[in-house]
Amino acid sequence: MKKTLSLLLFVSSAALADDAAVLQCRALPDAASRLACYDAMPLGATAATPAAATAVAASPRMPSPAAPPAIAGFGSETVKKKVDDLPKSMDSTVVGDFEGWGPNTRIRLANGQVWRVIDDSSAVLPRRSNTKVRIERNLFGTLFLSVEGTNSSAKVRRVE
Template identity: 30%
Template sequence: MTFLRTALPLLAALAIPALAQAQEAPRPELLNRLTDCRAMTDPAARLSCYDTAVEALDAAERQGEVVVVDRAQVRESRRALFGFEMPSLPAFGRVTAAEDEVSSVETTLTRASRGGDGKWVFRLADGSTWRQIDSESVFFSNREGTEVRVRRASMGSFMMTLGSSRAVRVRRDQ
C-alpha cells in the first residue's frame, strides 16, 4: 500500500508531460520555412527567403491546404461544438488560456418535447438539440425564450438548467 502511494504520484507526474507532447501537433512545414528565414544574416538573402516562403504559405492558404484561424474563431467553434466529443484537432484541441475553455453555454429554449421513451428533447436557440438521459422528473416553463444553461458535469456528462428548474442530465444530439 505504501508503494502505491509513492509510485502513483510519480507515474502521474511522468505521464502528464508525455501526454501533452503526444497531443501537441507539429507546426506546418510552410510555417517553419517562413520562420527559418529569420536566421539568415544577409539582408538580401533573408528578404528573398521571406518572399518565397510567404508566397508558398499564401498559395497554400488560398488552395485550402493550410487554414488560418484566430483565437476568436477558435472560441466560437468551441462554443458551437460544445457537448460533442471531438477528435483532437490542433486548432480546436489546444487551449492556451483558461478563458478559451468552454465550460458552459447560455442560450434560450426554442421548444421541448417528450421522446418515445418519455424523456425530454430540448431544441435551443443556438441550433443545438439536447436529450435528457436521466430518469428524474423535471418541471420547467416549456415556452420559447426560456433561459437555458448547459454546463459540463463530472465524467464527461452535461447538466441543463431551464429557468429555475432543477438540473437535468443531458447529452447533445445535434
C-alpha cells in the first residue's frame, strides 16, 4: 500500500511539473514563440525545462500579418477564440441562380466566400437569382446558413 501511495505521489508531481511548463508556454504572447515553446517541451520527462521555454520566449518575434476586416475573415478562423469575440452573423447573396442544397454542396457568395454544407440537411427551393442568405453563429460557435424567406438552414463550414 505504501509503495502504491508513493508511486502516485511521484506521478502526480511529474504531472504538476509538466503543467508548469505548459502554463509558461501558454503565457507567451506570440503564436510562433508559443508553438516553439510547446515543441521544445520534452515528452515523457518528469520535470519541465523552464530554460528551453525562456530561450524560446527571448527569440525575436515574427511580424504578425495585418488583421483583415471582421467580415472578410468570417468563418475562416483556425484558432479557437472566445465565441463572444467573434461576429455573430454575416449577410450576403448567393452568386447566380440558387435552387437549394444537399450534403456537401458548395455555395459561393457575392463577397467571394465559399461555404460547404457539412450536415445531412437538404432543401429544394424555387429557383431564385441573387438569393439573400445569412450565416449565423450559434451559442457554441457552430455556423448555420439560412435563406431569406424560408425556415430551412444548413450547418456550414467556410472552405474559401
